[in-house]
Amino acid sequence: MKKNIFKLLSFAAIALLGWSCETDYYNEHYLDGYEPNDEITDVQSIEYTLTTADYAAIASNSTNKAIAEAAGEEAVEALNAIKKNGYFASTEEAQTYIKAFVSSKYDYYLSNGSSVAVNYAVAANIPEELQAMKAAADYTLKDEAYAAAGSKVKALTPATIDKLAEIVPNDELKLEAGQYVAVTYNWQDGEASTTEKTAVRKADASNYTSKLGSAVLNEAVSIKGYVSAVCTQGIIVTDNTGSILVYKATGFAVGDEVTVEGTISSYNKGFQLDTTKGAVCTKTGTKADGVTYPTPTVIDGAALDALLGQATDEYAKYVQIMGTVAVSGNYYNFNVEGAAKATGSFYGLSDEQKSQLKDGDKITLYGYFSSISRQSGEPKFINIIVTKIVAGTPAAGDYTSVLGSAKLDDEVEVKGYISATSTQGPILTDNGGSVLLYKTSGYEIGDEVTVKGKLSSYNKGFQIGTAGLEITKTGTMTVTYPAAKELTGADMDALLTSRTEDGYAEYVKMSGKAVVGNYINFEVPGASTAQGSVYGATDAIKAQLTDGMECTLYGYFVSISKSNGEPKFINVIVTSVEPKVVTETYEQRYALLKWNGSAFTMADVTMVQPADYAEMGQASGYFKAPTQETYLPKFLNKTYPYALAEEVKYVVYKLGASDWTVDEYTNDGASWIKNDYIVNENAPFIKAGGEWMFNPNRTIVLNPDKSDFSKKYYQAVIDWVYANKNEKYTYDNRSDSRITDAEYYSGCASGYTNLNWRINTLPKYYWSAAGEDVSAYEKYTSDDVAESKAAYEAFYKEAEKHFAESMAAALGVLHADQKMIEGVETIFTIQMMLYTQHIGSSTGRVTHAFEFKLVDNGKFEYVRMYALEDRFELMKDSNWQ
C-alpha cells in the first residue's frame, strides 16, 4: 500500500512539473513588443461601387432613418425612394446617407486613416413630369366599378375601355393635380355574354409556384398552391408542377389556396413539409375554379408491389387503385388483387370516412400516394391520402372474356354486365369486350347477367339478337367505364371507309353540337361526311340534349349506318352527356392615369402588361433589378418596330411585386437608350478619430498584387504614354512588337503592378532609343562611389519627372469627374511599389507615396514623393557602403 502511495505521489509530482497557462501567456511571455489588447491597425484604401442591394441597405439603415425622420416626412419618402430608384436624388443626399453605410460596412475592421471612395449614382436633373410618374400611386379597380362603365361583366371590354378614366375614383385616391396613378383592371377581349358564366382569372394559375417536383431534400422553399386532399395527418398541397404532403397542417379544406414556407424533408420515401419542424402553411384564398385532379396513374397488384422497391424519396402522386377494404381494429387497409407483398393503407382516414367503409368492401379509390411504411423492417404499406372512394369494383375474375374474340355466328356463353341501355337494346360487357344485345329489354346498367346466344352482325357491328337468346340476371354491380377513345371529326370520316370488318362495341367520346329532330344527330367539327348518331336514345339521354347544344358525348360506338347508300352515321349508344363549360377569361391589364385636378386622363406611356412579362421570361410578373435594363430596349424595339430616331417613350413597369416605376427611353435610330439622368459620382470618406467623414483627399494604395484595381492605374499610365509619347518607350525593337503591359518612360508595369526604376533598363534600352541623352546615368556601375551615386541620383530625378507627368495625366483620365471643392485642397496620394537596383523586387509591399493635387475639375498636378520606410530611401548611404 505504502508503495502504491509513493508511486502515485511520484506520478503527481511529474504531472505538476507543468504549469497552468492562460491563452495569452505564451504570446505575452515570448513575443517582444506584443501587447495583447493593443489596437492593431488595418489601414486600407478601398474603392467601392454601390450595388442595387446597397441602395436598399442605405434606405433601411437605422441611422439614416433617424436622420430622415428628423428632417420630416418628405425626407423619409426620399430615403425610401433610394431603394426603389437605385440612385440618389442629389449629391448632398448621397453624402448624407452613404456615411452610415460606410460605417456599418467597414467600421468594425478598418482603422483610422483608412479611406473608402464610394462610387454612386445621382439623378439630379430628372424632369418633373418623369418624377411625378415615378411617384405614381397604385390602385386596383374594384369589381363594382365595372358596371359604372356600362360593362356587363367584371372587366372592361373593347366597348367600355374608353370609360376607364371615368370610373377610377379620386375621392378614394385623393390625388392632387399633376399626380399619377397606375391602375390594375380586368380586361376581356370581346364583348360580354349575357349568360351567367364561370369567371376564371387567367392570373390564378400563374400565381402558383412551380417548385414541387423539382425542389430537392433540405431545400428551403416557399410554395404557393392549393389544397388538393386532406387527411388527419395533414394536407396535400399542389402547385403547378407537383404535390407534397404538408405534415400536420390542420384546419384546411380541399380548394383552399395556401402558401407554405419550409424546408423539404423526407419521411418513409416521401417528401414532405413538416409543420412540426417549422414549416408554416397559411390560407390565402379559395381556388376559384375548384380543384381538378390530373389523370390518375392506375395501380394494379403488380404495380403496388413494384412501389415497395422505390429507392428514393418522391413527391406525392395521384393514383387510382381497386381493392378490398381490410379493417383490423382501428387500422383501415386495402388489399389489391395480384399484390404479393404490398398492402394499400388509407393514410390519415377521418372517422367519417371510416364509418363508410366495411371490411370486405370492394372499392375503387383515388388519392395521393405519399409514402411507404414498413412492417418488421420491410417496406409493406403503400400510404394513400384519399380524395374519392367509389364503392364497387368490377370483379374482373367473375366475368368471361368471350366478347372481343368470338367470331361471327359463334354460339357464345357470356357472363358479364349491362354497361349501357338504349331503345335498341342494352350493351353487354365482359372482360373481353362489349356487344349490343339487339332488341333485348328490361335490364338496367349494372345488372350482372349470363347470356347465351349467337353472334350476328349488322352495319359493321357485332350484336346478339333475340333469336335463341337465353339471358339471366345474377346480380348487380357498379360500372366503371374504361378510358373513352376520343373520336375527332377526322377520325369519324376515316371510320366510314376504314371499317370494313364487323367490330365489337367500343367506348368513345365525341365533342360537338347536338342536332335534335326526329333523330338525334351530332355534328363534330372537322368531319366532312360523317356525323354522330345517338343510337336508340333513352328518355333520360333525350332530356339532356337540346338542339344546337355544345357538349361531349360518351358511349358505345356500335355500328355505321348509311345515308343515300353511303356510310354516314357513327352510331353511339350514349351513356352520359357532358355540356361544354364555357369559361370567361379575364386578364389583368395596367394603365397609367393622370389627375388634372378635375378628371383623370390616360397618360401617353408604354405600359408593360402582364402578358409582356411572361413573354420576357419574368414569370413573377415584374422585373427584379437590374433585369429591366436588358429587356426594356428589346421590348421597345418589338413594340415600336418603325420607331424613328429621337423618338421618346416612357415605359411604365413594375420593379418588384408592388413598386411601380418609369424609365424614359430615346431611340437613336437603331435601338432604345435609357435617359436615366444619372451621373456617376464619387464620395470619398476617411476614418479619423473613430468617425467616418467625407473627405475629398484620397490615398490610393496600389498593392503589387496584380489585382484589377492596381492594374487599372498602371494601365492608364501605359495607355497615356503610348498615346502621347515617343513610341520607343513602349516598343521593343528586337521582337518588333509593342509592349502592352508596361511602359519604360516612367516605368509602370501593369503585369507586375510595380514601378520599375532600374537604371540598367530604362535609359539603356528605351530612353536612348527615344532620343534622350542618357550619358548622365551611364557610370552607375563605376567603382568610384561618388560617380555611381551621381548617376543614380540623376536617373531617379529624371524618372520622377517622367512619372509625375504621366501619372498626373493618367489620374486626369481615371478621375475625370473629380470636382474642385471651393476652399478645400484635394490631394490624391498614390502609394506604389518601387523596384530599383537597391530595393529589389521581393518586398511585395508598397514602398513609396506620390502626391498629386487637384488643380481643376479632373486635372492633377504632381507635388512630391517620399519613401514609406527608411529602408526604402532611394539614396540612403548604406546603398553605397
Added chain:
Amino acid sequence: MKKLFLLMVGLSFFGLTAVAQTIVSGRVLDENDQPLIGATILVPGTTQGTSTDADGRFMLRTGKGVDAVQVNYLNYKPADFKINASATKQDLGTIKMEPSAIAMQDVVITQSIAVQRKTPVAVATVSAADIEYKLGGQEFPEILKSTPGVYATKDGGGYGDSKINMRGFKSENIAVMVNGVPVNEMEWGGVYWSNWAGLSDVTRSMQTQRGMGASKIAAPSVGGTINIVTNSIDAKKGGSFTYGVGNDGLQQMTLSLSTGLTEKGWAASVLLGKRWGDGYIQGTSFEGYNWFVNISKRINDHHQLSLTAFGAPQKHNQRKPLYAGLSIAEWDKWAKTYMGEKDMYRYNAVYGFDKNGQERSSMVNQYHKPQISLNHQWQIDYKSSLSTALYMSIGRGSGYSGQGRTSADRNNWNGASYGKLLHTFRKADGTFDYGAIQEMNEQSPDGSRMVMSQSNNNHMWYGLLSTYTNQISKSLELSAGVDVRYYVGEHNNKIIDLYNGAYFLDDGDRKNVKPENNIAAADPNWKYEKLGVGDKVYRDYDGHVHQEGLFAQLEWTRKKLNAFVSGSFSNTGYWRVDRFYYDDAHKESEHVNFLGYTAKGGVNWNFTEKSNIFLNVGYISRAPFFSGGAFLQSTTSHATNPDAKNERVFSIEGGYGLRTPTLTLNLNAYYTLWMDKAIVRSSQMSNGDYARVNMTGVDARHMGIELDFRYKPTRWLNVTGMLSVGDWIWTSDARGYVYDSQGQPMTKALDGTVASGIMADDHMYMDVRQKDIHVGGSAQTTAAIGATFFPMKGLRISADWNAYANNYADFYIGGSTSLQNVNVNEPWRIPWGHQLDLSASYSFKIGKVNATLYGNVNNVYNYNYVMDAQCAADATGWQDAYAVMYSFGRTYTLKLKLRF
C-alpha cells in the same frame, strides 16, 4: 450514447477481481546471443501473452492452471516450455531461439525493416500496443512525436491534416512505406496523411529510420523512412470491438475479426472502423472510415499467398494554414473578438453559412485511396527465397477549390491572405458569409462571379516489387530485386455549386488557352461558354509516371560484426495528357526520362554484449519530380524543363547503443548535405516565349545529434526520454541564369533579346541569397521525457512531456513566377513550446472477454503555443509571420476495447 458511456465506466469496476497466478520470466536470445526484441510469449490456446523488451527480457503473469508457454519470433522456430502450474514464480532463464529452416510466418515485404544491434541505422519503433495506448485523439503521425528527429504537427487542424518532418526535411524527402510498398505520391513525392488517417487501427508496428535508412529500393529517404506494417496472418483467432468518445463530439468504433490460421492453411481478418466528430477547430467536422481485409493461404511449406486490401475513406472540412491562418496580431484582434480568449485559436476563417442557414465551407477534402496488394512468398530452399508484391492503389478524391471570374474573386474564397483576415464576405460575428456570395451571384447579370469547384485528383497506381534473397554462405547474404511502377494521375476541376448564379464563365482561365494548342480557342466566343455544375474549369489533365528500378544488397555477418553495401538504379519517366489547354491533336506532351541511383553502406559492431557502434554512409541522386522539376508548369502546360537536374544527397552517420537490463540508450550523430535542391522558375516574356531559370547550387546542410533512452529501474516504473539537437542551414547563395525555351541566354529586357553570351555581363540572372539562413518549417531541437507507472495489475498510467525549440518560420523561395532576386532574411525563430500528455489504461475481464479501458488527455495544461508559421523572404520578426498555427488546447478521449 450516454448510456453506453455509463456502461463503460461501470464495467471498469468489475474487472478488479482478476488475479494472476504464476509469474513466468526469462530472456530470449538469437543464434548470435543477441537479445530478440519483441518476441512473443504466449500461453497456448489463450490470448494471454507478452513480448520481450529491448533487452530480450519478459515477464508474464499467467492465469490459473497454466502449465505451458510458447515463445515465438519471426523466422525462428517456436519454443515450448512446461511450467509448474502451482508455483507462484518461475524463471525460464536464457532462451536461445533456433532459426527456422524455412521461415514462413508472414508475407510482409519486410526487406526495409531495420533490426537493432544489426542494421547500422538510427531507428525507433512504436508498437501497436503503444499506438493504441497513446494515440487518443491525435493525428496518426503524432504518435512519433516523442522519437528523435521527428517534428509532427496538426498543420491546419482538420482531420487527417497533419504534417511530419524528419531531421528538418519535408514530406517529399521522407519515404513512407506501408508493408514495404512505397506510398509517396508519384507526381510530387509527398504524402497526404489524410489518406492514411484510419491506418492506426490496423498498424502492427510503426518504425522510423532516420537518415538514409535500410530501404533497398530507390526511395526519397533523405530525412528518413517511416515503415508501417499492418496486421496480417499472425493475427490470432478472435476479434475485438472498440468504442471511444472524445472532445468535440469525437466518436470512434472499430470492429475486427480474424479466423486465425485454419488447418487448411487459410487465414482471414477483417476490420471495419469509423471515426467522426465536430473537430476541435471550429467548423471542421469529419467522418472517416477504415477498412482492412487480409486473406492468406499457406499453399504448402514453400508457397504462401496473401491478399491485403485496406482503405480509409474520409471527408472533412479543413482550415488551411495559408488561406485561413492568421498573423499573431490578427489572431489577437479578430479571433479573440469572435471566439473569446479561451477559444480564440479554434477560430476558422472559412466557417460560415449560406442564405438558408446551412453550414458551408470552402475547404472540404474527401479522399479514398484503397491499396490492394497480393503478396507471394516462395521459400525456394532453405537458403533462398523470393518474395513478390503486386499492388495497386486507387486514389479517388478531391478538395474544394473556389473559382472566380478574376483572381480577386478567387481570392475572396479564402479566409485570410498572408495572415490578414479577409472581410469582404464576413459577418460581424466572424463567420464567413457564403450567403453574400449567393446574393452577389443572384444579382450578377453575367453569371456567377464566384463558384465552387471540386479539384479532383484521382489516380491509378500499379506496382511490382520482387526481392530475391540468397544466403550465399553462413555469413554472406545477397538480396536483389526489381521495383516497377506505373501511375496515372487524373486532375481536373469540376464545378459543383454555382452559388445561386445562373452559369459561370471561365474566361479567366480560357484566355490562357492558345489557339495553336487548342483549336477551340480560335473561336473568340469559346472562352465565354456558359458553364454549369459538372463542367470542368481551370485544368483537366493526366500525369503519367513510370519507374523501373533494380536494387541489390550484400550483407555480411560475423558474430559481432554486420556490414552491408547496397545500391539501386532506376529510370523515371513522365508525360502529360492535357484536355483543357490542348486539343486532341496536341494532347500528349513529350516524354521525358531521368535516371537516378542510390549507394549505401554501413557497418555495425557489437563490441560488447551490452554495447554496439555503427556507421553508415550513403549517396542519393534523385530524379526531378513531375511538378516543379520535369515540367515547368505541370498543371497547365506541356513545357518541359530541358535541363532539369537530379537533386543529390550525401549523408554520413554514426551511433552508439547500450543495452543493460535496466537501461537502453542510443546516441547518434549525422551529417547530411542536400545539394542542387531544385528551384525552377519560369515566366512568360513579352514575346510570348517562356523565360526560365534553373537554380543550381542551392545547398543545405543538416547535421545534429540524437539521443534516446529507456530506463526501467523497477517493475512498476518505466522512464523514457529523447533529445535531438539539429543544426540545419542553407549553405550557399545560388545564382540561376535566364534562358528561353531554345536555351538562348536572355537579357534583362525579358523580351526575347539574346544576350551577348552565356554568363556574359548582359546575361540576366537571379540570385537567391540565403547563405547561413536557418532551414524553416521544423523544430531543430526537440526533447521528450515520459514516465509510465504500473501501480497494480492491469493498470498503467503515463505522463509524457514534449518540447520543441529552435523552430524557424517556413519560407518559400521556389514556386513563384517572378524572376527577381530573392534576399532571404533569417526567418522568425518561433519561441519554444511544450505540452504534457497523460495516458492511462486498465485491463480487466468481463466473463471470458478481455477488456481494456483507455483514457488520454493531451495538452493537460491547455497551453497554446505556436507550432507552425510561414513568412516572406524579407520578414523581420513575429509581426511579419503569417499562417501562424497554434497548438490545440486540452483534448481528451476515452475508449473501451473488448477482445474476444
